[in-house]
Amino acid sequence: MTLRVLTVDDSRTILAMLRHTLSNAGFEVLQAEDGQQGLDLLKSESVDVVITDINMPVMDGIEFIRNVRASGQHQSLPILILTTETSQDKREEGKAAGGTGWIVKPFDPEKLISVIHRVVH
Amino acid sequence: MSELDDFKATYFDECSELLTELEEQFAAIEAGERDANRLNAVFRAIHSIKGGAGAFGFSDLVGFAHAYETLLDYVRDGRVELTDDVVTLCIRANDIVSDHVAAARTGEALPADYGQEEKARFEALARGEAAEDDGPPIEEFDIEFTPVMVDLGLDGDAPAEDDDCFEESPMAGCEAGQWEIRFTPHRELYARANDPLLLLRELAALGTLQIKPVIGDIPHLAEFDPFAVYCSWEITLNAPNTTEASIREVFEFVEGDCDIAIVQLGAGTAGEARPAGENAPAREDDEDDAFEEAPSLSFSELAATITPTRVATPSAPPAVVAPKPMAAATGESEDGRGGGVQSIRVDLDKVDRVVNMVGELVITQSMLTQQMDETLRARYTELVRGLEVLAQTTRGLQDSVMAIRAQPVKSVFSRMPRLVRELAQKTGKKIKLETIGESTEIDKTVIEQLSDPLTHMIRNSADHGIESPELRLQRGKPETGTIRLSAEQAGGNILIIVEDDGGGINRERVLQVARDKGVVAPDATPTDEQIDQLIFAPGFSTADKVSDLSGRGVGMDVVLSNIKKIGGSVHVRSWTGKGTRMTLRLPLTLAVLDVMLVKVGINPYVVPLSSIVETIQCSRAAFERVPSGGQVMQVRGEYVQVIDLAARFSLTSDTDEGNRFVVLCEGEGATKVALVVDDIIGQQQVVIKSLEENFERVDGIAGGTILGDGNVALIVDVQGLRTPAVHKSAA
Numbered sequence: 001m002t003l004r005v006l007t008v009d010d011s012r013t014i015l016a017m018l019r020h021t022l023s024n025a026g027f028e029v030l031q032a033e034d035g036q037q038g039l040d041l042l043k044s045e046s047v048d049v050v051i052t053d054i055n056m057p058v059m060d061g062i063e064f065i066r067n068v069r070a071s072g073q074h075q076s077l078p079i080l081i082l083t084t085e086t087s088q089d090k091r092e093e094g095k096a097a098g099g100t101g102w103i104v105k106p107f108d109p110e111k112l113i114s115v116i117h118r119v120v121h
Numbered sequence: 122m123s124e125l126d127d128f129k130a131t132y133f134d135e136c137s138e139l140l141t142e143l144e145e146q147f148a149a150i151e152a153g154e155r156d157a158n159r160l161n162a163v164f165r166a167i168h169s170i171k172g173g174a175g176a177f178g179f180s181d182l183v184g185f186a187h188a189y190e191t192l193l194d195y196v197r198d199g200r201v202e203l204t205d206d207v208v209t210l211c212i213r214a215n216d217i218v219s220d221h222v223a224a225a226r227t228g229e230a231l232p233a234d235y236g237q238e239e240k241a242r243f244e245a246l247a248r249g250e251a252a253e254d255d256g257p258p259i260e261e262f263d264i265e266f267t268p269v270m271v272d273l274g275l276d277g278d279a280p281a282e283d284d285d286c287f288e289e290s291p292m293a294g295c296e297a298g299q300w301e302i303r304f305t306p307h308r309e310l311y312a313r314a315n316d317p318l319l320l321l322r323e324l325a326a327l328g329t330l331q332i333k334p335v336i337g338d339i340p341h342l343a344e345f346d347p348f349a350v351y352c353s354w355e356i357t358l359n360a361p362n363t364t365e366a367s368i369r370e371v372f373e374f375v376e377g378d379c380d381i382a383i384v385q386l387g388a389g390t391a392g393e394a395r396p397a398g399e400n401a402p403a404r405e406d407d408e409d410d411a412f413e414e415a416p417s418l419s420f421s422e423l424a425a426t427i428t429p430t431r432v433a434t435p436s437a438p439p440a441v442v443a444p445k446p447m448a449a450a451t452g453e454s455e456d457g458r459g460g461g462v463q464s465i466r467v468d469l470d471k472v473d474r475v476v477n478m479v480g481e482l483v484i485t486q487s488m489l490t491q492q493m494d495e496t497l498r499a500r501y502t503e504l505v506r507g508l509e510v511l512a513q514t515t516r517g518l519q520d521s522v523m524a525i526r527a528q529p530v531k532s533v534f535s536r537m538p539r540l541v542r543e544l545a546q547k548t549g550k551k552i553k554l555e556t557i558g559e560s561t562e563i564d565k566t567v568i569e570q571l572s573d574p575l576t577h578m579i580r581n582s583a584d585h586g587i588e589s590p591e592l593r594l595q596r597g598k599p600e601t602g603t604i605r606l607s608a609e610q611a612g613g614n615i616l617i618i619v620e621d622d623g624g625g626i627n628r629e630r631v632l633q634v635a636r637d638k639g640v641v642a643p644d645a646t647p648t649d650e651q652i653d654q655l656i657f658a659p660g661f662s663t664a665d666k667v668s669d670l671s672g673r674g675v676g677m678d679v680v681l682s683n684i685k686k687i688g689g690s691v692h693v694r695s696w697t698g699k700g701t702r703m704t705l706r707l708p709l710t711l712a713v714l715d716v717m718l719v720k721v722g723i724n725p726y727v728v729p730l731s732s733i734v735e736t737i738q739c740s741r742a743a744f745e746r747v748p749s750g751g752q753v754m755q756v757r758g759e760y761v762q763v764i765d766l767a768a769r770f771s772l773t774s775d776t777d778e779g780n781r782f783v784v785l786c787e788g789e790g791a792t793k794v795a796l797v798v799d800d801i802i803g804q805q806q807v808v809i810k811s812l813e814e815n816f817e818r819v820d821g822i823a824g825g826t827i828l829g830d831g832n833v834a835l836i837v838d839v840q841g842l843r844t845p846a847v848h849k850s851a852a
Contacts, residue, residue, distance in 0.1 A: 010165065012466075013132040013173040020124060055165045069312070078314045100314045101374035106176040118323055118374065119315065 003120060004028045004046070008038040008064065009053040009082060014105070018051060021109040027116075035059030039067055042074060049120045050079040051103065054090055062097045069098035078119035082107075125177075129226075132173040136222045139166040141532055143215045148538040151208055160197040163211075167193060170218060174225065182221040185236050188243040189214050195247050207246065212539055214239050299386040300360065300368060305353035310378035317354070323371045328360025353380075469565070472525055479515075479522045480808035486515045487805045488830060519806075523709065527562035530608045530617070533571050534559050537579055537606060544583035551590050551600055552583055557607035563615050567707055570687045571617070574680040578619045578703050579604060581656075581677060586623030586701050596698065598622065610709070614731060617705040626695035628652045635661060650792070653693045653701075657681040688809070688823070690840050714809050714826075718802040718834065719784060722772030725834040726798070727807055727826060732786045732839045734793065736801060740779040754795050756785060764842055765797040769821065774799050786839045794839060809836065 005027045007018045019029045030045060032038035036059040038052065050068070054061035061081060068074045081094040081102040091102050100119045103112060146163050171186035189211075195201040217236040224231045302324070306317055324330060335353045339345070358368070365383055372381050490508055498505050534556050541554040563571075587593075587602035594600055605620040631652050635641040640658045647655070655661060656677045684691050689707040708714070708731075716727035717736075744752050744763060752763040763783075767774035774781070776799040784796045807826035812819060812835075823838035 011169040011172055012135050013128060013169075013176065016131050017128055017176060020128070055161075055168045057162065057165060075312065076314050078316075095313060095374075095377075098313050105172050118319055121316070121319070 002026065002028045003048040003116075004030060005116070006030045006032065006038060006041060006045070006047040006050045007052075008032045008035060008050065008056070008061070010034055010056040011053070014053065014082070018112075021107075021112055024109070025113045035061060035064030035067070038064050039071075042068060042071070047077070049116055050077060051082055051116075052079060053082045054094065062093055065094060065097040065099050080115065080119060129177060132177065133222065133226050135173065136170055139170055140215065140219050140222070141535060142166050143218075144539060145535045147208065147212050147215065148535065150203075151212070151539065151542060155203055157197065160193065160203075164190065164193040164197055167218070170222065174221075177225070179221070179225040181231065181235075182218070182225055185214075185221055185240050186218060188240045188247075189218065192243040192247050201246055210239060210242060212542075214243070298361070298363075300356075300358040300363070300365075301382075301384045301386055302356040302358060302368065303353070303380070303382040304356060304372070305380040306350055306375070307378050307380075308348055308350050310375050311350070313375075313378065315375050315378065320371060320375065321354070321356070324356065324358060324368070327363045327367060327371070328358050330359075331357040467525075472522075476522055476526065477808075479519050483515055483519060483806050484808060484827065486511055488828075491830065523564070524562075526565045527709075528565050528568050529560045529562050530568060530571070530615075531559040533568055533575060534606060534608070536572065537575065540576060540579055541583065541604060544580060548583060548587075549589065550583065550587050550602060552587055552602045552604060554579075555603060555605045557605065558609050561608035561610055561615060563608075563707060564709065567615075567687050567689075570683060571705075571707075574683045574691075574705065575606075575617065575619070577677065577680045578705075579606070582619055582621040582623065582701065582703075586621040586625075588624050592624075596624075615707045615709060617707065618702060619705075620700065620702045622700040625697040625699055625701055626653050626656065626693070628695075628697070631655055650694070653695050656693060657691060714807055714836070715804065716807050716826075716836065717784065717804050718828070719766075719782070719798040720800040720802055721766045721770060721798050722774055724772065725802065725828060725832060726766065726837055727834050728784055728786065728796065728837045728839065729823075730804060734785045734787050737783040737785065738779075739781040739783055739797065742783050742795075754783070756793065756795070759793065761785065761793045761795045763795045763797060766837070767797070767799065769842065776800065794842065796837065796839070796842070807834070807836070 003026075005018075005022050007015055007022070007029060008031075009015050009018070010033050015031050015033070019031065022029045030041055030047060032041050034056040035052070038050070039059070041047075042050075052061045052064055056064075059067070065079050065081075068077065068079060078100040079098065081091065081099045082105055083090050083094070083102050091099075094102060101115065103115050107115075143163060143166050146159050146166070150159055150163070167186055167190045171183055171190055174180075174182040174186060192201060192207075193211075196203050196207065201207065214236075217239060220231060220235070223229075304317070304320070306315075310317070321330070321332060333355045335355055337351045337353065339351045360368075365385065368383050369376075369381075372379065375381075486508075490512060493505060493508065537556070538554050541552050544550075545552040582604050587604070588596070588598075590600045593602060603622050605618070607616075607618045607620070609616050609618075628649060632641065632647070632655075635652075635655045635658065636643055638661060640655060640661055641647060657680065658678060661678065681691050684705055684707070687707065689705055692704045692706070693701065694704075695701040714727075715730040717730055717733055719726050719728060742754050744754050745760075747753055752765075753760045754763050755761070765774075766772075780800075782798050782801050784798055784801070786794050786796060805828075807828070809824045810826055812822055812824050815825070819835075821838050821842045823836045823841065825833055825835050828834050
């Protein structure tokens with residue numbers, strides 16, 4: 001079964017790199033450029049895991065995660081936070097909002113895949 | 122292009138957008154709009170630039186952006202006040218980021234200490250505040266940006282990394298060993314979609330596992346809380362090479378969402394898979410009877426154990442089972458996805474290929490039309506109609522394709538407010554900038570070439586045009602000078618106008634300098650307009666010293682040559698004491714030109730249609746000789762210089778004088794010139810081919826083109842033809 005990943009990031013560079021890495025690893029990749037787009041996509045698409053940036057316009061990653069969890073449909077959907085922060089703050093904030101784990105940018109492809117496999121079957 | 126190059130191209134594209142956004146945001150911030158949205162947007166822009174830079178290993182850029190980003194973060198949460206000084210520093214930092222990006226793009230190295238001063242100031246600002254707050258100090262940036270992630274050792278024999286040793290507790294040596302792990306998830310662990318099975322699977326990658334579920338007091342069904350956690354696990358891990366740090370990393374995501382106890386059982390009995398229940402050593406928290414009694418489970422049995430637990434948790438409400446019908450019910454399965462996406466990104470190369478092919482199509486189409494002589498026209502009316510439709514469609518296609526390349530001038534204009542601000546600062550003058558017509562669209566290539574000339578012109582206005590506040594007051598003008606930057610479309614051209622309300626060009630001085638430098642012959646008496654135009658002459662600069670504003674060692678001639686390069690022209694007009702207006706006339710597109718085809722001698726020449734005012738038969742024109750030997754003609758009371766193209770290009774004309782034509786052209790600033798040609802052939806569109814690129818620069822010729830019949834025709838440079846004549850008359 002092909003796993004579907006929703007990637008949410010306002011940087012086209014990061015989206016492109018995620019798509020490349022994930023597609024090569026056999027994932028099906030959906031893209032959204034901010035939290036709102038991500039939420040909208042989740043209304044119509046079922047995905048196995050979400051990777052989201054924190055700093056985004058319109059709706060940031062924290063708000064996005066909160067909304068996903070509050071929607072009542074996606075409590076068991078693993079959500080990974082993409083973060084360049086070396087500090088704990090953002091991770092804690094993301095976790096408090098309902099984030100499952102995090103990926104530190106820049107990611108190397110192998111680690112990205114392995115982190116995904118940490119949170120998804 | 123490799124994939125990495127593709128990503129880089131995307132990244133640099135994105136960077137230039139982000140840098141433009143930064144300029145815009147800071148222009149507003151500088152104007153006093155310091156709301157949270159702007160600060161967030163600025164932070165995001167730098168954050169994105171840094172994020173991508175990290176991915177490509179542009180460590181200098183990452184390092185600088187990190188310090189900048191940290192400061193912005195502090196600014197937006199109020200820890201650092203956004204004073205004017207900080208704004209100025211940020212604006213300077215945008216330049217540095219931009220230079221770093223440019224250096225990363227070209228691979229050129231910047232000086233090692235480039236931007237270090239600003240970086241240090243960022244760090245000092247951030248540190249200063251953090252110290253006062255007693256908050257955590259800003260961490261020293263790790264240039265390697267090593268992700269803190271566990272090596273899962275997917276091949277199964279996860280070697281512990283030496284680096285991990287430093288994090289270990291004293292009891293967990295690097296040597297081989299057996300571990301007892303007690304893992305009790307809290308309900309939050311499930312609420313965040315973590316899955317114990319996956320954690321245990323990951324743990325299994327470190328070594329051999331024995332796992333026992335500890336089923337706590339499961340209440341009667343009536344009291345059963347579906348969101349409560351009733352299960353924990355006792356794990357024995359036989360992993361000779363692992364460390365406590367590696368084990369903790371497995372539980373990295375769930376730290377705080379579970380109780381985890383890790384105990385090392387002394388030196389390793391490597392490879393010996395010992396049932397944990399059989400010989401459990403004494404442990405500090407060995408109060409749980411279930412540990413002894415529970416049978417050990419295989420990994421697959423464990424999975425079976427876990428599955429019901431998960432179902433009982435809040436993580437799996439029924440809704441999740443059928444997400445698709447739910448989505449269908451919301452009725453926006455398609456709309457939700459497609460909404461908001463109204464543009465696509467296309468490689469510029471691809472667009473250019475289309476542009477070129479359309480150009481060729483235009484040529485072919487005009488060739489076909491030319492082939493239709495009167496006899497054919499009479500005979501094949503259907504074909505003629507078809508050709509007319511083809512011509513129309515081709516024209517429409519061409520316009521549409523050109524529209525793809527067009528971009529609003531806003532991207533260039535948006536860089537100017539801060540330039541003016543800097544200029545005002547450095548000159549001590551008070552200057553405000555007004556921009557008009559930012560949404561006017563021009564060909565992308567033209568836009569890219571516009572930044573430098575425009576910068577130069579605005580510098581010139583600020584430096585030489587606008588007077589000091591004292592002088593302005595003295596002259597009865599408002600203290601603050603105004604530079605107006607506007608863009609508008611005028612026919613087939615775009616006009617970019619830089620206007621100031623300063624003192625105007627000091628013509629005496631300009632003429633003096635021009636004479637001193639030999640730009641103008643000592644005895645020549647150029648008109649005011651010609652004097653104004655002299656500021657664009659090569660090697661001309663009236664600045665007493667090379668100021669670091671307008672100067673940079675080059676004069677306004679650079680503006681002229683840059684603009685000429687993109688097929689445009691510059692005209693300056695000045696009113697003493699009132700101000701100066703510089704007008705850039707740019708072609709809408711670079712690729713295709715509407716021209717009039719004329720004959721000079723036996724050769725076809727083309728004259729850009731946009732510069733032609735009218736055509737007159739020579740028999741009706743009244744030429745007059747002037748003492749210098751040239752010719753002029755009178756057009757509605759105005760004397761116009763006459764240039765015989767045959768003579769100018771040293772060709773012999775066999776046509777009778779009376780049968781020749783005058784093509785009256787308008788050059789810059791409504792200055793007219795009358796070109797005498799042998800015949801007028803007709804109008805058409807041509808694709809411009811650069812003469813400089815394919816041959817060499819020729820005065821009076823703007824380029825070449827291939828006509829429908831395959832012949833080459835040269836494009837007459839109306840302005841260029843006129844210029845040497847001015848010098849001649851002045852000499």
